[in-house]
Each structure stands twice: as structure tokens, then as C-alpha cells.
Amino acid sequence: MITTTTFVSFFPNSKILLYNRHVGVMTNIIVGSEVWVEDPSVAWIDGEVLKINGEEVEIHTTDGKTVIASLSKIYSKDVEAPAGGVDDMTKLSYLHEPGVLHNLSTRYQLNEIYTYTGNILIAVNPFKRLPKLYDAKMMERYKGAALGELDPHVFAIADAAFRAMVNEGKSNSILVSGESGAGKTETTKMLMRYLAYLGGHKGTEGRTVEQQILESNPVLEAFGNAKTVRNDNSRCNTATLSNELIGTLAHLLQFITFIYIYFFLNCSRFGKFVEIQFDKQTRISGAAIRTYLLERSRVCQISDPERNYHCFYLLCAAPPEEIKKYKLGDPRSFRYLNQSKCYELDGVNDSHDYLATRRAMGVVGMNEKEQDAIFRVLASVLHLGNIDFSKGKEVDSSVLKDDKSKFHLRTAAELLMCDLQELEDALLKRVMVTPEEVIKRSLDPVGASVSRDGLAKTLYSRLFDW
Structure with missing residues (x-):
């Protein structure tokens, strides 16, 4: 089983390496050859050829x-490959799909989450914190090192782009791409941290540009990220990974170079383009x-066990005086949040994150008045x-259903001024x-509900764009 994978690529002068699943296919397979064959449960499994009858091959699997x-x-198996895999897949004798996946799996089991394919870095999401892998000592180690000189690392990609x-x-x-839950957001944050380390203003007092860049991450994550089935301790099988590998690397051919150093993040709930x-x-x-x-649809409709955007839960966990100010309460009392039974995330303190988000908003330049408006x-x-609706006296008309709906309408009008x-x-x-x-x-109750959700x-989309 291999977890979801992120692709990080550095493109000097738009030179791109393309992975082709058919590269390295051997046509001289004979009895006794070690090969890879498709398997419905594990995607690919290795075995030995017992008999060849025309175009049919009998294989004894492991x-x-x-x-x-x-x-x-x-596909032929590389019997000379090291037991621990290779750190650059261009070193493989056969660069085909099962060979690539087996190499990634072997390295992942040894806690090696990064692997090169030429100037492309493949990162397999470990679904756990690895603080020593990204600390100041590691950044200093990769500073100025040539790409490929040290072990594969996201810092090496950032350093190569910076030096070029x-x-x-x-x-x-730099292009960061991958499926939902692959770790694109965290990878991009590490890239930004390293570039801020290289280009930071040392000894500068007050709020620096690099601080604002880094603090923009928690703000965007609060308003643009949400728990989904895939990105919260989720796993995908090797078949899913292989299809993503082929599609993503083929997509790289369409990528071009821009004015400064850029990042493209195909995030789960929104896309982000960062220019430094x-x-x-x-x-x-x-x-x-x-x-x-x-x-946009997530604002009004979520599926169990997913969540709406994090900011809603953070706001419901705000200090008591702000809860009273915005007339909020438990997330379970709001239609847009109680469609799922998931209200909290393991290891996450929404109250703490609310205060952290407010601090980050201050760092990026939002004053108290703007934060309050948000x-x-x-x-x-x-x-x-x-707000609920019921049928009105006139044909195809509707009215507010009860006093509760009138309260929420009045509160919404007050908040929106x-x-x-x-x-x-x-x-x-x-x-x-x-x-x-x-x-x-006039609209009937169904039409009024559609109008409400619209x-x-x-409102949320315009706020996010602002």
C-alpha cells in the first residue's frame, strides 16, 4: 500500500522530463525471467515466467x-536494483510503471519519502510530522548544494530554482501537483519557508515581506481548506497512485516559465498561485x-464525514465575547455545519487556531476593523x-417559517449592515x-431555499477573493 503522492518539479528554461509507462518494456522475455504482472489487489506483483505459449505467459507469482x-x-523486473531502491528513478534499468511504484514503495517503507526522477521530485505523504527533516540545520545543509548531490529533498528543488x-x-x-490529500499544501509551505530563509532580511525589525508570505498560509488554509475523505488520514492504493503519476507527469508538458519564482498549487478546495x-x-x-x-458548493452542502471550511469551526470556537457579538453557538446548531457528524479534528484545537489565524491576519496587514468585517x-x-421557508398565501410564494428563521434573518441583516x-x-x-x-x-419555498444558498x-466566494 502506497500513500498519496505529490510531484514537485523545477523547470529551468522549460526543460521537462516525461515519464512513459511503456519505457523499458522488454520483448525478449523467456522462461525463467522475473517479471511484473498486474494484480487486482496490489496493482502489480512480481513472479517468474513458467511457460510461454504464443502471446500468453504463465507466471508463478511471489x-x-x-x-x-x-x-x-x-514487464521485466530489475533484478540488479538495490534492496533499498534508488534515490533517482532514472537509475532504474526499466523505467516502467511497476518498476517506479515498487521503488517508491521500497523507499517509503524505509521512511525515505522523497525520490527524484531527473529534476522532478516525488514526495510520498507520510501522514505524520517530520520536524527534523525541515529544521534550520537541514536548510543550511542544502544551501548551495547542487541538485542530486544530497539526498532527495524539497529544499533541493527550491535551492536549484533560486540558484538558477x-x-x-x-x-x-516550481510546480507542485498531486491528488487530493497528497500533501501539496505542506510541500508548498516548505518551499516558501526555504526561500524565505534564503532571501530573508536578517536583523530587520517589524513586519518583513517574508513573514507576511509565510503567515499568509494559515489564513488561506483557514478560509480555503476543509477536511475531506481523502486529506485526513486517508490512503490510496498503488493503482490510484500509478494513474496519477502518468497523468500528472504528462501534464507537465503544458507548463511554461513565468516572470519570477512561482508556485502552482492544485489544492483540494481551491487553487493557489504564489509569486515571490x-x-x-x-x-x-x-x-x-x-x-x-x-x-463554492461546500459552503452549503457537505457529506459525512467531511467538514465545511475550517474558518466556520474556528469562529464557533472563538472567545465567549466574540461568540456573543456574532450570536453564534455550537456548530451542531447550524445547517451548513451539521450535515456531517464531524465537528472536531484529532489533534486540532479550534480555539487555539482561531487566535493563531487572527494573529496571522494581523501580520499580513489586516487591521482590527477589517478582521471584524470578515x-x-x-x-x-x-x-x-x-433560515427556513414555508408556503405563503399566494400561489408559488413563500414566507419565513417561524420565529427562529426571523431571528436568523434579523441577525444576518445586522451583521451585513x-x-x-x-x-x-x-x-x-x-x-x-x-x-x-x-x-x-415571488418564489416558492424550494426556490427561496435555492436563493438563500446562492x-x-x-458572500463566501466574494469574501475569499477579497
């Missing part, structure tokens, strides 16, 4: 079974972060979700603008 496979669907920028005077790009700028003294001079493709919008989204009646009309009526007039049409998604 789990004691005898299978029949097509000659075109088996300095030595050649050209922009460079350096001056002539190789110090960080500025940065820009662009986000896109936020999963959390007012968040709270209004939760209150909007608790908008007119109560206008907000109610926006939920209960559909407005059509023609060249001659403005037509208002407003909530738009």
Missing part, C-alpha cells in the same frame, strides 16, 4: 499463485498570491443557512430587469 497474462502486459535565478538572471518556476519577487541582492522584495476555483460576513453565512426588508425580499423574490421595468416575482455561496 504470493504462490499461478496466473496467465498477455505477453504485452507484463541568481546565476542566470532568469525567472524560474527578489531584488538584485537576492533578497525578497515582494510577493503576490492569486487564488481561483474555490469549491468574521461578520462568516457569521452571517451561518445565520443565513438557518443591510436593510432587513431588502434582505428578506432578496430571499423571497426573484428580480428581473427589463429595459422598460423591474419585475419582482446568496451564502456568493
Whole structure:
């Protein structure tokens, strides 16, 4: 079993290495050859060829079974490969799918989560903290080291991109890609940490650019990340990994170089593009972060055992005075949060993370007034979700269902600082603008619910973009 995998690639002058699952296929397989054959439970299993009958091959596998496979669907096994695998897969005799997966699996079992494929770094998510692998001593070790000189590491990729920028005077790009739960966010944070280490302003007082860059991560994670089935202690089998490997590396051909050092993060719930700028003294001079493709539907609809965006749970765990200010309560009392039975994450303190997020927002330049406005919008989204509708007296019309719904509507209007009646009309009526007039049409309870959810998604999406 291999866990999900992240691909980190450094592209000087857009030179890209392509992995092809058919590279290294041997046509001279004979009786006695050691080969790989597909297996439904473990993706690939090795065995020895017992008999060849035309295009059919009889193989005795290492789990004691005898299978029949097509000659075109088996691959030669590298019997000379080291027992602990190789740190660069270009060293493999056969660069085919089973050979690549077996090498990754072998290294992973030895706690070696990084492996090169040329200038591509493959990172297998360990699903645990490895602090010594990313401390200051490790950063100093990789500083200035040539790519491939030391063990595979994400710092080596960052250093290679940085040195190429300095030595050649050209922009460079780093691409981080992988499936949901592969560790893209953590990998990108490590890249940013290392570049901040290389280009930081030592001894500078106050808030530095590199501090703002690093503190942007917890803010974006709070508002753009959520627990899913895949990214919270999830696993994927080797078949899933192999398909992702082929698709991702083929996708790299479409990648181009941009102006500065960039990161592309295909995150689970949104995409992030980070541009870090350096001056002539190789110090960080500025940065820009662009986000896109936020999963808007998650605001209103989640599946068990997933969660909504972290920020909602952080806000519900805020200090008592802020809970009272935003008229919040237990997450179980809000429709947009109680569709799943998962309210807490193991090893995560939402109260602590709320305060940490507020501090990070201050570091990146958001003042108290702006922070308050942000959390007012968040709270209004939760209150909007608790508004229910019932059938009105007129045909295809609706009204607020009960006093509870009226309370949440009134609270949402107060938090959004908008007119109560206008907000109610926006939920209960559909407005059509023609060249001659403005037509208002009543909505039935189902239509009003759709209108409510649409407003909530738009509010959150606009807030996230801001």
C-alpha cells in the first residue's frame, strides 16, 4: 500500500522530463525471467515466467499463485536494483510503471519519502510530522548544494530554482501537483519557508515581506481548506497512485516559465498561485498570491464525514465575547455545519487556531476593523443557512417559517449592515430587469431555499477573493 503522492518539479528554461509507462518494456522475455504482472489487489506483483505459449505467459507469482497474462502486459523486473531502491528513478534499468511504484514503495517503507526522477521530485505523504527533516540545520545543509548531490529533498528543488535565478538572471518556476490529500499544501509551505530563509532580511525589525508570505498560509488554509475523505488520514492504493503519476507527469508538458519564482498549487478546495519577487541582492522584495476555483458548493452542502471550511469551526470556537457579538453557538446548531457528524479534528484545537489565524491576519496587514468585517460576513453565512421557508398565501410564494428563521434573518441583516426588508425580499423574490421595468416575482419555498444558498455561496466566494 502506497500513500498519496505529490510531484514537485523545477523547470529551468522549460526543460521537462516525461515519464512513459511503456519505457523499458522488454520483448525478449523467456522462461525463467522475473517479471511484473498486474494484480487486482496490489496493482502489480512480481513472479517468474513458467511457460510461454504464443502471446500468453504463465507466471508463478511471489504470493504462490499461478496466473496467465498477455505477453504485452507484463514487464521485466530489475533484478540488479538495490534492496533499498534508488534515490533517482532514472537509475532504474526499466523505467516502467511497476518498476517506479515498487521503488517508491521500497523507499517509503524505509521512511525515505522523497525520490527524484531527473529534476522532478516525488514526495510520498507520510501522514505524520517530520520536524527534523525541515529544521534550520537541514536548510543550511542544502544551501548551495547542487541538485542530486544530497539526498532527495524539497529544499533541493527550491535551492536549484533560486540558484538558477541568481546565476542566470532568469525567472524560474516550481510546480507542485498531486491528488487530493497528497500533501501539496505542506510541500508548498516548505518551499516558501526555504526561500524565505534564503532571501530573508536578517536583523530587520517589524513586519518583513517574508513573514507576511509565510503567515499568509494559515489564513488561506483557514478560509480555503476543509477536511475531506481523502486529506485526513486517508490512503490510496498503488493503482490510484500509478494513474496519477502518468497523468500528472504528462501534464507537465503544458507548463511554461513565468516572470519570477512561482508556485502552482492544485489544492483540494481551491487553487493557489504564489509569486515571490527578489531584488538584485537576492533578497525578497515582494510577493503576490492569486487564488481561483474555490469549491463554492461546500459552503452549503457537505457529506459525512467531511467538514465545511475550517474558518466556520474556528469562529464557533472563538472567545465567549466574540461568540456573543456574532450570536453564534455550537456548530451542531447550524445547517451548513451539521450535515456531517464531524465537528472536531484529532489533534486540532479550534480555539487555539482561531487566535493563531487572527494573529496571522494581523501580520499580513489586516487591521482590527477589517478582521471584524470578515468574521461578520462568516457569521452571517451561518445565520443565513438557518433560515427556513414555508408556503405563503399566494400561489408559488413563500414566507419565513417561524420565529427562529426571523431571528436568523434579523441577525444576518445586522451583521451585513443591510436593510432587513431588502434582505428578506432578496430571499423571497426573484428580480428581473427589463429595459422598460423591474419585475419582482415571488418564489416558492424550494426556490427561496435555492436563493438563500446562492446568496451564502456568493458572500463566501466574494469574501475569499477579497
